[in-house]
Amino acid sequence: MNGVGDPTAVAVQVDGVGRVFGTGPAAVVALEGIELAVHAGEFVSLIGPSGCGKSTLLRLIADLDRPTTGRISVFGRGAEQARLAHDYGIAFQQAGLLPWRTVRANVELPLALHGTDKRACRDRAEELLALVGLSDFAEHFPDQLSGGMQQRVAIGRALAERPSLLLMDEPFGALDEMTRERLQTELVRICVETGAAVVFVTHSIPEAVYLSDRVVVMSPRPGRIREVVDVALDRRGGAEQLREEDAYFDAVRRVRAVLHAGSPAPVRGVETR
Numbered sequence: 001m002n003g004v005g006d007p008t009a010v011a012v013q014v015d016g017v018g019r020v021f022g023t024g025p026a027a028v029v030a031l032e033g034i035e036l037a038v039h040a041g042e043f044v045s046l047i048g049p050s051g052c053g054k055s056t057l058l059r060l061i062a063d064l065d066r067p068t069t070g071r072i073s074v075f076g077r078g079a080e081q082a083r084l085a086h087d088y089g090i091a092f093q094q095a096g097l098l099p100w101r102t103v104r105a106n107v108e109l110p111l112a113l114h115g116t117d118k119r120a121c122r123d124r125a126e127e128l129l130a131l132v133g134l135s136d137f138a139e140h141f142p143d144q145l146s147g148g149m150q151q152r153v154a155i156g157r158a159l160a161e162r163p164s165l166l167l168m169d170e171p172f173g174a175l176d177e178m179t180r181e182r183l184q185t186e187l188v189r190i191c192v193e194t195g196a197a198v199v200f201v202t203h204s205i206p207e208a209v210y211l212s213d214r215v216v217v218m219s220p221r222p223g224r225i226r227e228v229v230d231v232a233l234d235r236r237g238g239a240e241q242l243r244e245e246d247a248y249f250d251a252v253r254r255v256r257a258v259l260h261a262g263s264p265a266p267v268r269g270v271e272t273r
């Protein structure tokens, strides 16, 4: 019993994790003393200044890198076991689609690689393309799609094996604001439908607040968790309405205050942006 599918389970447990790159005087302490638990079905964003270790933490959870100290588990398994058991799906800033495969074949890829038979691959691809709104583009190739559509394919692919956890590193970072908002709304809907927990790296405070149950604010050198902000917006009124609500603006202000609490004060007489 590893807790996948159990809503009371802990999806990701990070205990005392540190990551140092290099040795001696040139060593970079990318992360130090990170403690974090992400629960099943919970949406948690990581936000903080450039270089504070957000991507490093995500890569450690995904077992794309190993911590120098501490331990990470995913649904009770070690990060490596979780990777081998396909407990999570990954989507990064670059959609990373294979240009010579159709949209359908890209979405089917993880299933085909892991031995799912053709019929089941096709059925699952149909479901996923409907979920991300791309049923009419199944036979297109990636270079025939917009950036936002390519990201939707990547999200569909990440969901192919019904992971209980999605790891996303600025998946909407390269998109225009309107497309980005649309995909945020879709992502919230998809998460509700699939019940997946998400760890989401972003530079955008409104994006973090809109998507998340909790926002983890990090500080750099060494990368640490400064504070975890509870957002807990009432999402029953519909996704779009949320962006107009006082509770949303209040959460944006709270995250901004924590984020800027450690920034150097502006020098008098010097314009800052």
Ligand SMILES: Nc1ncnc2c1ncn2[C@@H]1O[C@H](COP(=O)(O)OP(=O)(O)OP(=O)(O)O)[C@@H](O)[C@H]1O
Residues within 6 Å of the ligand: 021, 022, 028, 029, 030, 048, 049, 050, 051, 052, 053, 054, 055, 056, 057, 223
């Ligand atoms: N493979 C590596 N080798 C050496 N240093 C690294 C490596 N990966 C990351 N670092 C360093 O670790 C620190 C954290 O990097 P990381 O990419 O995790 O930050 P980030 O918060 O995701 O930044 P950004 O918001 O700019 O993407 C940085 O100082 C970076 O230079």
